[in-house]
Amino acid sequence: MEYNTLKVEIADYVAVVTLNRPPVNAQNAENRAEITELFDLLSDMDEVRVIVLTGSGKVFSAGADIRERPNLAGKPGAYGRHNRLVRESYYAVAECSKPIIAAINGPAMGAGFGLVMASDIWVASKDAYVSMPEINVGLAGGLTFVRKYFSQSTARRMFFTGMKVSGDELYRLGLVEASLPADQLMPYCMELAHEIAGKSPTALRLAKEAARMTEVMPVRDAYRYEQGNTVALSKTEDTREAQLAFLEKRKPNFVGR
Known part of the structure; x- marks a missing residue:
């Protein structure tokens, strides 16, 4: 570039x-x-x-x-x-x-x-x-x-x-x-x-989005929005890898999905 x-x-x-x-x-x-x-x-x-x-x-x-x-x-x-x-x-x-x-x-x-x-x-x-x-x-x-x-x-x-x-x-x-x-x-x-x-790129993307979007939402809606992100992330490969790596006390290997 x-x-x-x-x-x-x-x-x-x-x-x-x-x-x-x-x-x-x-x-x-x-x-x-x-x-x-x-x-x-x-x-x-x-x-x-x-x-x-x-x-x-x-x-x-x-x-x-x-x-x-x-x-x-x-x-x-x-x-x-x-x-x-x-x-x-x-x-x-x-x-x-x-x-x-x-x-x-x-x-x-x-x-x-x-x-x-x-x-x-x-x-x-x-x-x-x-x-x-x-x-x-x-x-x-x-x-x-x-x-x-x-x-x-x-x-x-x-x-x-x-x-x-x-x-x-x-x-x-x-x-x-x-x-x-x-x-x-x-x-x-x-x-x-x-x-x-070093964090999950999938989680980072949604965390950044939530940090910006929840600023303009009513508190109840913002909380539900973030809970929805948590549910969506729980189904990803990165989240499974992060949790497994935590339990196995090793560095996670993220794939971005």
């Missing part, structure tokens, strides 16, 4: 996706189209069970490439196409069938923070921070997802001021699994990724 703004490495069922648009991994139309294409592809790849998403250099992503904005104004349909591309790149990550670990190696700003919020598990370096800085360039970013994670006051302060929230503060708030020195970030994330990749 060759992309102009992304790097992809796959080994041992783990895909490492690196945002690679120096110097700050700002997202332009090409980058967003590539994100959408890649995550749709990874969703269907049997050789991938977990994805680690990070940024090249010392920045996760500085968000939208502001240099594109003047080219949108006054052109009929331009903003509609732009906004659709932004939405689809976010949802390609959020709706990916594989668990995604965000290795936040530096600032994740605006749409960069959006990619973090689209991921399942967050891990930060001590050099990292998240922010919604659109107000600083005369725009209003997306509060829709920020308020899911922060209190009303903090979310609106971030939205109104562009305030930065550090990796250590994210950890204090329980939003990241760890806030680590930069050289420890990827080893931590890869160890976690390999732990997840």
